[in-house]
Amino acid sequence: MLHFTRWKQIAIVSSVVLGIVLVIPSFFAKETVAGWPWFVPRAQINLGLDLRGGAHLLLSMETAEVRKDWLDTLREDARKRLRDAKIVVAGVGIVNNALQVRVANPEDADAALKELKGLAQPTGNIIRGFSGTDLEVRKAEGGVIIIAPTEAGLQHRITEAISAAIETVRRRVDFTGTTEAQIVRQGSDRILVQVPGLLETAPLKELIGKTARLTFHEVHPSISAEEAKKTRPPAGYRIYPGADREEGDQLLRETPVVRGDELKSAQAAFDSQTHEPIIAFTFNGSGARKFGEFTKTHVGRPFAIVLDDKVISAPVIRDAILGGSGQISGNFTVETANQLAIQLRSGALPAKLTVIEERVVGASLGQDSIEAGKVSAAIGGIAVASFMIFAYGLLGVFAVVGAAIHIIFVLAIMAVIGSTMTLPGIAGIVLTIGMAVDANVLINERIREELRGGRTPISAIETGFTRAYGTIIDSQLTTFIAGLVMFWLGSGPIRGFAVTLTLGIMTTVYTAFTIARLLVVWWLEAQRTRKVEPPLSYKPSATLKAGSVRP
Amino acid sequence: MRFLFKGVDFFPHDTRWKIIERRYIFIGLSWALAVLSAVLLMTRGLNYGVDFKGGSLIEVQAKSGGIDIGDLRVRLDKLGIGDVQVQAVGTGNEALIRVAQQVPTKDLNEEKVQAAANEKVKSALGENIDVRRIEVVGPTVSAELKRTGVVAVIASMFGILLYVWFRFEWQFAVAAILALSHDVFITVGMFSLLWYEFDLSVVAAILTLAGYSINDTVVVFDRIRENLRRYKRMPLIELLNLSINETLSRTVLTSVTTALAVLALYIFGTAVIHGFSFAMLFGIVIGTYSSIFVAAPFLLLFGVKRDWSGPAVKSPSKSDATGKGQRENVTSK
Numbered sequence: 001m002l003h004f005t006r007w008k009q010i011a012i013v014s015s016v017v018l019g020i021v022l023v024i025p026s027f028f029a030k031e032t033v034a035g036w037p038w039f040v041p042r043a044q045i046n047l048g049l050d051l052r053g054g055a056h057l058l059l060s061m062e063t064a065e066v067r068k069d070w071l072d073t074l075r076e077d078a079r080k081r082l083r084d085a086k087i088v089v090a091g092v093g094i095v096n097n098a099l100q101v102r103v104a105n106p107e108d109a110d111a112a113l114k115e116l117k118g119l120a121q122p123t124g125n126i127i128r129g130f131s132g133t134d135l136e137v138r139k140a141e142g143g144v145i146i147i148a149p150t151e152a153g154l155q156h157r158i159t160e161a162i163s164a165a166i167e168t169v170r171r172r173v174d175f176t177g178t179t180e181a182q183i184v185r186q187g188s189d190r191i192l193v194q195v196p197g198l199l200e201t202a203p204l205k206e207l208i209g210k211t212a213r214l215t216f217h218e219v220h221p222s223i224s225a226e227e228a229k230k231t232r233p234p235a236g237y238r239i240y241p242g243a244d245r246e247e248g249d250q251l252l253r254e255t256p257v258v259r260g261d262e263l264k265s266a267q268a269a270f271d272s273q274t275h276e277p278i279i280a281f282t283f284n285g286s287g288a289r290k291f292g293e294f295t296k297t298h299v300g301r302p303f304a305i306v307l308d309d310k311v312i313s314a315p316v317i318r319d320a321i322l323g324g325s326g327q328i329s330g331n332f333t334v335e336t337a338n339q340l341a342i343q344l345r346s347g348a349l350p351a352k353l354t355v356i357e358e359r360v361v362g363a364s365l366g367q368d369s370i371e372a373g374k375v376s377a378a379i380g381g382i383a384v385a386s387f388m389i390f391a392y393g394l395l396g397v398f399a400v401v402g403a404a405i406h407i408i409f410v411l412a413i414m415a416v417i418g419s420t421m422t423l424p425g426i427a428g429i430v431l432t433i434g435m436a437v438d439a440n441v442l443i444n445e446r447i448r449e450e451l452r453g454g455r456t457p458i459s460a461i462e463t464g465f466t467r468a469y470g471t472i473i474d475s476q477l478t479t480f481i482a483g484l485v486m487f488w489l490g491s492g493p494i495r496g497f498a499v500t501l502t503l504g505i506m507t508t509v510y511t512a513f514t515i516a517r518l519l520v521v522w523w524l525e526a527q528r529t530r531k532v533e534p535p536l537s538y539k540p541s542a543t544l545k546a547g548s549v550r551p
Numbered sequence: 552m553r554f555l556f557k558g559v560d561f562f563p564h565d566t567r568w569k570i571i572e573r574r575y576i577f578i579g580l581s582w583a584l585a586v587l588s589a590v591l592l593m594t595r596g597l598n599y600g601v602d603f604k605g606g607s608l609i610e611v612q613a614k615s616g617g618i619d620i621g622d623l624r625v626r627l628d629k630l631g632i633g634d635v636q637v638q639a640v641g642t643g644n645e646a647l648i649r650v651a652q653q654v655p656t657k658d659l660n661e662e663k664v665q666a667a668a669n670e671k672v673k674s675a676l677g678e679n680i681d682v683r684r685i686e687v688v689g690p691t692v693s694a695e696l697k698r699t700g701v702v703a704v705i706a707s708m709f710g711i712l713l714y715v716w717f718r719f720e721w722q723f724a725v726a727a728i729l730a731l732s733h734d735v736f737i738t739v740g741m742f743s744l745l746w747y748e749f750d751l752s753v754v755a756a757i758l759t760l761a762g763y764s765i766n767d768t769v770v771v772f773d774r775i776r777e778n779l780r781r782y783k784r785m786p787l788i789e790l791l792n793l794s795i796n797e798t799l800s801r802t803v804l805t806s807v808t809t810a811l812a813v814l815a816l817y818i819f820g821t822a823v824i825h826g827f828s829f830a831m832l833f834g835i836v837i838g839t840y841s842s843i844f845v846a847a848p849f850l851l852l853f854g855v856k857r858d859w860s861g862p863a864v865k866s867p868s869k870s871d872a873t874g875k876g877q878r879e880n881v882t883s884k
Binding site: 050058060199201202205354355356357358359360361362364365368369372373375376377379380381383384387388389390391392393394395396423424427430431433434435437438441442444445446448449452470471474475476477478479480481482483484485486489490494497498501533534535536537538539 | 557558561612661662683684685686691692706707710711715718751754758759762767769773797804807810811814816818824
């Protein structure tokens with residue numbers, strides 16, 4: 001225990017030097033570090049939003065909407081397949097989250113089942129293997145065929161929808177100029193958005209939350225919405241509410257002429273005559289063709305621009321719009337026109353997103369937290385150091401050096417693995433200062449006990465380190481278990497705490513056991529010529545006789 | 552000045568406290584505290600923070616001067632957004648405002664209705680007050696966090712149970728877990744008694760506490776095991792007493808160092824960290840108490856294997872045909 005080979009000593013000293021070198025960049029500004037030469041380490045500890053200030057939003061996707069969209073598409077696909085196969089369908093409906101297809105002629109049921117089975121797609125992928133299909137197609141009583149999405153199929157759709165939503169959210173958030181935003185998936189149906197420096201989240205939420213499903217519809221040529229409300233809307237038509245009071249309800253054909261996903265570009269602009277804010281848009285090839293054909297045959301009649309199922313304007317077509325560009329005028333301000341343009345450009349969200357958790361911290365509070373963290377770390381450190389030196393003298397100094405190196409190690413590892421420092425993370429570090437010296441307390445108390453039992457100084461130190469080792473491992477491992485559980489289950493700030501706690505425990509064992517021991521070895525070597533004094537003061541024991549404490 | 556080099560051996564050694572003999576006093580005290588906690592938790596419950604209750608928390612600071620909490624409370628009460636709590640923190644120029652989870656209406660979903668309430672609060676604050684922090688937690692997330700918190704505490708205690716079982720014997724593991732549950736339960740009861748806010752960071756503190764408070768217990772158990780090997784014929788009561796007394800300095804001093812660090816956090820930390828450091832501080836005290844006065848008596852209750860000379864000292868081979876025969880379980884009267 002009290003011997004280190006030369007190579008081991010060099011390795012230990014190098015580890016400390018390496019730790020110091022790796023921790024240095026974190027104490028400089030990002031811009032300063034960026035200018036350093038390539039061979040100097042530049043990895044820094046990231047500050048969490050609670051320390052640098054910013055907004056953290058957790059969004060949840062309405063998975064029911066994903067399922068409904070899917071079933072809607074399936075309904076059209078099923079109809080088409082059976083029509084192509086010349087099977088007459090009596091009705092197709094959605095019941096209990098499944099599609100029910102009733103064939104007019106029960107004898108056709110088997111043929112229809114065979115046709116509809118073709119709708120199912122294998123789930124899984126090439127790497128993990130195909131484990132099943134995304135649809136379960138089966139025959140029920142009386143010529144009814146039930147098409148039910150499987151759990152795996154639904155999960156696959158949700159995964160796809162979330163990936164698409166993340167892209168859409170990223171494009172929308174990035175358009176506001178906050179380039180440092182982080183948008184990541186969390187769990188199966190959630191998106192975490194973190195925007196440093198943002199305090200006012202209302203505009204951001206507005207921007208994220210809109211589904212922005214833009215559609216262009218034909219207005220019913222003769223019946224107005226008011227008339228349709230009294231009777232029933234004719235087949236294929238639906239009443240769409242107006243977006244505001246000035247734009248009244250409209251009776252529109254349900255199937256749109258063109259969809260927003262066929263837009264090539266959308267820009268906020270000003271009308272050349274009225275100078276009102278408008279949105280200028282251009283369709284892509286197929287969109288322009290469809291829109292051109294429609295406007296050619298409907299000159300002099302109104303059409304409706306519908307956003308998220310609300311009519312935002314219903315202009316009259318004056319001329320055929322063949323080039324595929326046009327403009328939307330409504331009751332826009334510069335800001336709303338700009339926002340809508342961003343939403344249109346970034347595409348529609350596959351399903352609605354709601355903010356289910358929001359945490360916003362102002363930069364000044366973050367700065368205060370850092371200051372408070374520094375003060376508590378300094379005062380806690382001084383208190384612990386004073387106590388250790390008071391109780392154990394030189395061995396106490398060794399313990400304090402070990403604890404200081406422990407902090408350097410924790411910070412260095414955090415910088416290298418790129419983990420984030422949060423306020424609870426700082427608390428974790430302060431806490432581990434206290435825990436770091438616990439191992440030394442155990443060792444030193446054991447040495448003291450061995451001295452009281454009559455051992456020689458060298459033998460007491462040797463036994464102290466050996467015997468305390470098992471106890472230290474046992475006691476640190478239990479805290480480590482708790483730390484791991486926190487890391488697995490914790491979210492955000494708690495995870496930051498778990499990181500510093502678990503890292504801290506690992507480095508604690510190393511510093512108490514290797515660094516403090518190496519310092520003791522050096523101290524012993526330094527006084528090789530003299531008789532070794534006991535390293536700790538102790539009261540002679542009344543009960544422990546010499547040699548009574550055996551190894 | 553010799554102590555500068557060798558330190559001061561100030562802690563009393565050679566104590567012969569008859570702790571096990573007086574176990575009924577300590578166990579009685581612990582039961583009383585546990586029952587009090589249970590009663591408090593059942594009647595009063597916990598002052599759940601935004602993390603677990605849902606709703607919003609808004610931290611504000613005056614640009615200059617202090618905040619008139621009474622006046623702010625009156626202004627916010629007029630908003631018609633239900634229960635609004637205003638609490639002064641820091642040096643009188645800061646306050647925490649808590650807005651209860653709003654009930655969704657026909658037009659506004661949970662998210663929108665809560666955002667609307669927050670906007671009302673913000674506009675009612677006036678020119679002199681700045682918003683520094685807003686936390687809004689929806690009902691799905693708060694329910695989830697609550698569930699996760701409970702799962703985390705149970706999972707970590709189970710992990711510790713398995714580890715202590717693996718390193719010692721089942722009696723040690725059960726005694727350690729009982730002592731640990733005692734610490735956690737009474738700490739939670741303390742939060743109910745003082746009506747301190749119980750949020751996610753307090754759960755983190757309780758998890759850390761679970762890992763940390765077992766440390767002292769393990770130190771005592773280690774010594775018990777060591778003494779079981781050494782004094783093969785010493786009556787168990789005497790042996791437990793000896794082990795506790797021998798390790799007293801360690802149990803107390805390790806807690807002192809950690810408590811010093813946590814105390815600094817408690818005094819100098821911000822409002823965010825207050826609940827956390829209180830839970831840790833209280834937990835360290837109760838954990839040290841239970842390591843000395845609660846864990847070992849439980850061992851007496853379950854009895855322990857007396858013969859540890861078998862595999863641990865000789866060869867690591869598993870065959871302990873002789874060991875089995877010598878195994879002797881000692882139970883309390």
